[in-house]
Amino acid sequence: MARVRGLLMVLAAAGGVAGCATTPPADPPGRGIAVVAAENVWGSLAVQLGGERASVNSIIDSPAADPHDYEPTAADGRAVASARLVIVNGAGYDPWASNLVDANANPRRTVLTVGDLVGVGAGGNPHRWYNPADVRAVIDRITADYQQLDPDGAAFYAQRHDLVINTSLKTYFDLISDIRARYAGTKVGASESIFAMMAPALGLNLITPTGFLTAISEGTEPSAADKRTIDAQIAGHEIRVYVYNSQNATPDVSSQVDAARAHDIPVTTITETLTPAGTSFQDWQVAELTELRHALDVGAP
Numbered sequence: 001m002a003r004v005r006g007l008l009m010v011l012a013a014a015g016g017v018a019g020c021a022t023t024p025p026a027d028p029p030g031r032g033i034a035v036v037a038a039e040n041v042w043g044s045l046a047v048q049l050g051g052e053r054a055s056v057n058s059i060i061d062s063p064a065a066d067p068h069d070y071e072p073t074a075a076d077g078r079a080v081a082s083a084r085l086v087i088v089n090g091a092g093y094d095p096w097a098s099n100l101v102d103a104n105a106n107p108r109r110t111v112l113t114v115g116d117l118v119g120v121g122a123g124g125n126p127h128r129w130y131n132p133a134d135v136r137a138v139i140d141r142i143t144a145d146y147q148q149l150d151p152d153g154a155a156f157y158a159q160r161h162d163l164v165i166n167t168s169l170k171t172y173f174d175l176i177s178d179i180r181a182r183y184a185g186t187k188v189g190a191s192e193s194i195f196a197m198m199a200p201a202l203g204l205n206l207i208t209p210t211g212f213l214t215a216i217s218e219g220t221e222p223s224a225a226d227k228r229t230i231d232a233q234i235a236g237h238e239i240r241v242y243v244y245n246s247q248n249a250t251p252d253v254s255s256q257v258d259a260a261r262a263h264d265i266p267v268t269t270i271t272e273t274l275t276p277a278g279t280s281f282q283d284w285q286v287a288e289l290t291e292l293r294h295a296l297d298v299g300a301p
Contacts, residue, residue, distance in 0.1 A: 036083040038097035041129045044281040053153050063275045080104045090115030092122030131197040172282045175289040191244035191253040192216035234259045241295045242267050266295035
């Protein structure tokens with residue numbers, strides 16, 4: 001506990017690529033640190049880490065909204081302008097959010113850009129919330145930023161950090177470990193790169209061509225060769241489970257889902273944003289991981 005608290009305080013003092021190096025005064029009592037998260041994926045964690053000492057507003061807060069091409073409103077701009085902490089995913093995922101920050105100057109504001117924090121720029125896989133190691137890094141960074149912005153609450157934030165890691169996200173981390181222990185090396189297929197980081201964390205062997213995963217994620221046309229490869233993988237039962245993003249079911253993906261079901265290959269879904277609306281990060285992830293584990297059980301030879 002002492003080592004974690006010390007690490008977080010060092011991070012806060014250092015600033016780093018994800019936050020500013022100055023320490024502005026704390027927000028007025030009773031209001032808490034004003035936080036704006038571009039996506040509720042990170043906003044959910046910010047809420048839990050901040051408790052009553054933070055007030056968090058997530059701009060993308062609906063499963064129906066597309067974070068890639070969201071059109072920010074004037075209210076979004078005002079929220080960013082007055083925020084003390086802004087959390088942006090970065091890595092080319094939400095450029096509108098960075099534009100909001102640039103257009104609404106605030107010298108007292110700290111900006112956490114997740115892509116910068118974990119060393120991933122535009123062109124890399126932006127879906128960092130599907131990488132458990134990156135989730136841990138973001139939790140540590142948000143805690144450090146809270147401690148920097150509100151030094152009087154440093155011990156409180158360290159306690160919240162430990163609660164989130166050791167209690168709130170315990171089932172999430174346990175499921176990841178369990179799937180990795182039981183199914184390491186199992187071949188699976190997926191519809192897009194949103195699953196390309198979680199698969200190795202689970203020990204699964206994602207054999208879908210990278211070009212197809214990237215094309216679907218970026219909204220471009222996948223190659224005919226990649227589609228033929230996937231068709232052969234499904235027809236030949238080379239994969240045990242097919243995982244697809246139900247928020248991005250293109251005609252090619254829908255065809256693969258139908259083919260997998262026709263060949264008795266279990267199909268499981270993931271989503272890009274918290275689903276259903278209002279759920280927490282951990283409940284969302286646990287539901288997906290539980291469904292995946294069941295599909296792997298059913299698909300076992």
